[in-house]
Amino acid sequence: MKSTGYQNYGWRGRWLGWRNTMLGSPRFQRFAQSIPLLRPIARRRARALFDLVAGFTYSQILAACIETGLLDLLAEGPRDSASVALRLDLPIAGAERLLRGAAALGLVERLRGGWALGSDGAALRGNRGIGEMIAHHHLLYADLADPVALLRRGGGGGALSRHWHYAEAAGQGDSADVAGYSRLMAASQPLVAAQALDAYPLHRHRRLLDVGGGEGAFLSAVAARHDRLRLGLFDLPAVAARATQAFESAGLGGRTDVFGGDFLRDPLPTGYDIISLIRVLHDHDDAPAFALLRQIHAALPPGGTVLIAEPMARTPGAEPAGDAYFGFYLLAMGSGRPRSAGEIRAMLRAAGFVASRVRRTAMPLTTRVIVARRQ
Numbered sequence: 001m002k003s004t005g006y007q008n009y010g011w012r013g014r015w016l017g018w019r020n021t022m023l024g025s026p027r028f029q030r031f032a033q034s035i036p037l038l039r040p041i042a043r044r045r046a047r048a049l050f051d052l053v054a055g056f057t058y059s060q061i062l063a064a065c066i067e068t069g070l071l072d073l074l075a076e077g078p079r080d081s082a083s084v085a086l087r088l089d090l091p092i093a094g095a096e097r098l099l100r101g102a103a104a105l106g107l108v109e110r111l112r113g114g115w116a117l118g119s120d121g122a123a124l125r126g127n128r129g130i131g132e133m134i135a136h137h138h139l140l141y142a143d144l145a146d147p148v149a150l151l152r153r154g155g156g157g158g159a160l161s162r163h164w165h166y167a168e169a170a171g172q173g174d175s176a177d178v179a180g181y182s183r184l185m186a187a188s189q190p191l192v193a194a195q196a197l198d199a200y201p202l203h204r205h206r207r208l209l210d211v212g213g214g215e216g217a218f219l220s221a222v223a224a225r226h227d228r229l230r231l232g233l234f235d236l237p238a239v240a241a242r243a244t245q246a247f248e249s250a251g252l253g254g255r256t257d258v259f260g261g262d263f264l265r266d267p268l269p270t271g272y273d274i275i276s277l278i279r280v281l282h283d284h285d286d287a288p289a290f291a292l293l294r295q296i297h298a299a300l301p302p303g304g305t306v307l308i309a310e311p312m313a314r315t316p317g318a319e320p321a322g323d324a325y326f327g328f329y330l331l332a333m334g335s336g337r338p339r340s341a342g343e344i345r346a347m348l349r350a351a352g353f354v355a356s357r358v359r360r361t362a363m364p365l366t367t368r369v370i371v372a373r374r375q
């Protein structure tokens with residue numbers, strides 16, 4: 001089919017129109033496959049497209065590996081299919097189907113007629129947070145079963161938003177309600193904390209307040225690196241209570257002050273020269289996100305620092321993580337959106353911050369860091 005309407009959009013529009021007409025043409029596709037020089041490109045693109053089409057199935061194979069404990073089992077040592085079937089409580093045909101699928105995805109691999117952990121399986125096991133994320137994805141995928149309905153209703157209203165209770169009813173959750181998501185956040189925090197602290201060492205600071213600090217996993221990582229920093233945590237009351245317990249049992253009770261409240265309504269505690277927002281801003285729509293930045297501005301002294309760490313939209317090389325994964329995750333959650341570094345810096349400027357900088361992180365796919373100063 002010939003693309004029309006592109007010619008009104010300058011040279012780039014004309015190029016896109018021509019390119020899309022070619023790529024969509026079965027004749028061109030056959031031609032590309034028949035030319036030895038073009039064939040590898042055609043195969044690569046077909047493979048990438050196939051992965052896009054089949055991605056949900058791959059994710060469900062991964063979910064089955066986590067739910068059955070297959071990766072943990074193979075980490076103990078190689079096994080044959082019969083013993084895997086027995087341990088996972090699967091029929092042998094089911095175990096073999098799972099093992100073959102997982103092998104095709106690099107999660108397990110064949111070893112002398114049996115099965116061993118694969119390289120991606122080993123890397124996944126090395127990170128408990130990813131396992132927890134995968135395990136709770138059944139909520140996200142239930143909501144994404146009808147993505148168009150989710151888009152039409154403007155997000156939320158499904159399994160994931162019930163899990164992230166606070167997103168729709170800030171401050172309403174009791175300790176049992178918030179336990180699940182707080183645990184998940186704490187488990188996935190090491191992915192983020194080390195990167196944020198490598199990107200912005202805190203030596204210059206005296207008192208750090210972590211807003212939306214969850215169970216305190218970030219502050220615990222801070223405490224391990226900086227023994228003189230005084231630490232404060234602000235979160236919803238039910239979550240703050242869990243943080244208090246976690247600090248007590250980690251022996252950090254004497255260095256930490258925990259505040260329960262709603263950061264959209266209650267003023268934040270003052271006396272801190274740096275305030276961090278770790279994976280918090282993107283949970284909120286533009287108006288509350290901006291209100292939160294204004295609250296932080298009001299709580300900081302002149303020259304005080306705000307540190308924002310989260311995955312961001314339009315991150316070069318990680319665009320699908322920001323705009324596709326987090327875009328739809330937050331839609332299902334019913335609140336927030338991933339923002340680009342440029343958008344966050346513009347919000348910071350509008351909220352009265354200056355000298356904002358993006359600090360380099362090792363894995364921008366999961367964590368980018370922006371630091372700015374109150375004038």
Ligand SMILES: C[S@@+](CC[C@H](N)C(=O)[O-])C[C@H]1O[C@@H](n2cnc3c(N)ncnc32)[C@H](O)[C@@H]1O
Pocket residue numbers: 166170171185186189192211212213214215217218234235236239261262263264277278279280283
């Ligand atoms: C995505 S979690 C991030 C937790 C932690 N910073 C981390 O990275 O693991 C967002 C946190 O913000 C807290 N939160 C959300 N809305 C809030 C509000 N209105 N007032 C205070 N805390 C809130 C939640 O309870 C939760 O702990």
